[in-house]
Amino acid sequence: MPITRTTVSRDDSIYEMVPDVVRLPNGRLICIYREGDGHSAHHFSRIVYRESRDSGHSWSDKRVLVAATPDQTGVMMKWNCPRIQRMKDGRLLALCDIYPHPPGEKTDLRNARVVFWWSEDDGQTWSEPTRTEVCGIVPDRVVELPSGAWLLGTHVCMRGDEFIDRAVYSGTDWKLAQVVFRSEDQGSSWEGPIIVGRDSRYNLCEGSILLLPGDQLVCYMRETSALAYPGMKAFSSDEGRTWDGVYETPMAGCHRPVAGLLPSGRVLVTYRYRQSGARGNYSPGGRSASATWTEDWIGYSHHNTFAYLETVESAKARDLLVQGGRILPLDHDSSPRSDSGYTGWVVLHDGTIFCVNYINDDAPMAQIRGYWFRESDI
16 A cells, blocks of 8 residues: 555544644644534534644644634534645744534524634744634635735535525525635735636535646635535636636545645645435535434545546646546545545655545544655555
């Protein structure tokens, strides 16, 4: 097997999930992830991080960035999906979406906001949280453009051209849509939401935006209807102001893609593979009437995590027949309540790729694993 695996964090009393990782110039790694009492985190949610000084072989004790519990009314401001990155000016940026999580109620994604923390000392200390104007959930990393502008993607609910509150809307003619926000002043203010991917056939979400050579942007997206659609993508040639798409990719069952350029110039995308069918599906007009987002939904099809490698030419192609790449299975979740496949990855000093992922597998609660592999292994 070309893949070597390690445990980044495992605490059998805590659900550890949705990790991301950044590599610092001195080679140190920081892995950030969410802790909770389950996938949906009803009783507490925390954003924590650990560091490694030996390329991921061992990890420090965790440090808590932020934590939340329900208030007197039972509502918790839930921390959801954190990301971490090193900006061009050398600062570290940690970000996460937060939204009110009333027990037994749907969440209005328009109420979700992305929060920033900054570090000027490589993660030893962090600023106070800054709540941005960016709404939606499951944020991407910030994309810094050649002009100095920033892009930050999230997803929301829409009915036609209207952004809607799914907590109160009773119709079935809604879809998830991938959007992006654009800042010209390094995050002090944001323009948006700008629609990246919206289609009456699809539920599009969890986008990963990548700046390709030639300054074209591609956004890889999850299609979450569970109707055997592949991952999708859209393109922008004007720094994210307008988008062309959506187009199919060769990545069948692609959930939560995380895309980046390798030193070779090829594109790597890590993602959860999710086959069609199973409980908890979206119907063509939205989630089916019989489906509920509960812990019972976990464990039906979230078994596999993949890495996909393609050329820039394939990444830029609209026609599915001229796209193509190679797939490497990173891990298989053997748990009867499998839950896995949200990833982050970096390239180490020797060209090895180090990827982090959350997975149940042999643990009673989700754990964080790491994987070393090389481009030549794919």
